[in-house]
Amino acid sequence: MLENKLGAKNPLELAEMEEKITKKKALELFETQKLDNFEIGTFAGLSAIHKFLFEDVYEFAGKIRKENIAKNNFRFASAMYLENALLEIDKMPQSNFDEIIEKYIEMNIAHPFREGNGRSTRIWLDAILKKELKQVIDWSKINKQDYLLAMERSPIKNLEIKTLLKNALTNQIDDRDVYMKGIDASYLYEGYNLYKAQDL
Secondary structure (H helix, E strand, O other), X not given: OOOOOOOOOOHHHHHHHHHHHHHHHHHHHHHOOHHHHOOOOOHHHHHHHHHHHXXXXXXXXXXXXXXXXXXXXXXXXXXXXXXXXXXXXXXXXXXXXXXXXXXXXXXXXXXXXXXXXXXXXXXXXXXXXXXXXXXXXXXXXXXXXXXXXXXXXXXXXXXHHHHHHHOOEEOOOOOXXXXXXXXXXXXXXXXXXHEEEEOO
16 A cells, blocks of 8 residues: 555555546646656656656655566566666667657666556657657557557567557647547556565
8 A cells, every 4th residue: 555645545545536636637737738848758757747647646756766666577677776777768869769669668667656657658658759750659549458468578579569559659649538548547457456566
């Protein structure tokens, strides 16, 4: 059970309250164009997105996690080396589709926050794609299970996730519905029961 500002006492209650709040904040981020003021393709930009979405829910909003975490059998970057990993990700190029997705994969491996990485990083990815390619991902075109398996395998073989995301590219960069599909907390099975902190 994550400590929260909402007074939620169980994971299900917290998940429901968090989803409602973060969807509202994500919509505000889109409609007010505040996202345009954040750095594109850096951890600072991702941190600003995460803070905006989750600041009413968690004290750790926008802050690098101090715990080691895993999802199913996948262990994300060690908290001990996380800051250095994020500096290296900042240096990665993002001038074409392949470079952008490789950067996205590395940020997923880093998983810099205790919770809410998926939603924040999907906004971050679309912001890069929008800036560099004038395209974004239409997440409604992606099968959930295919995505999860492709992301799990992406550190070893990234062709699968690149193909999946490339086939879902759209020019509808200012479409609210396309944007909000990437925010849905239940989308891609993101949820509390999939994460666990580890004392490693």
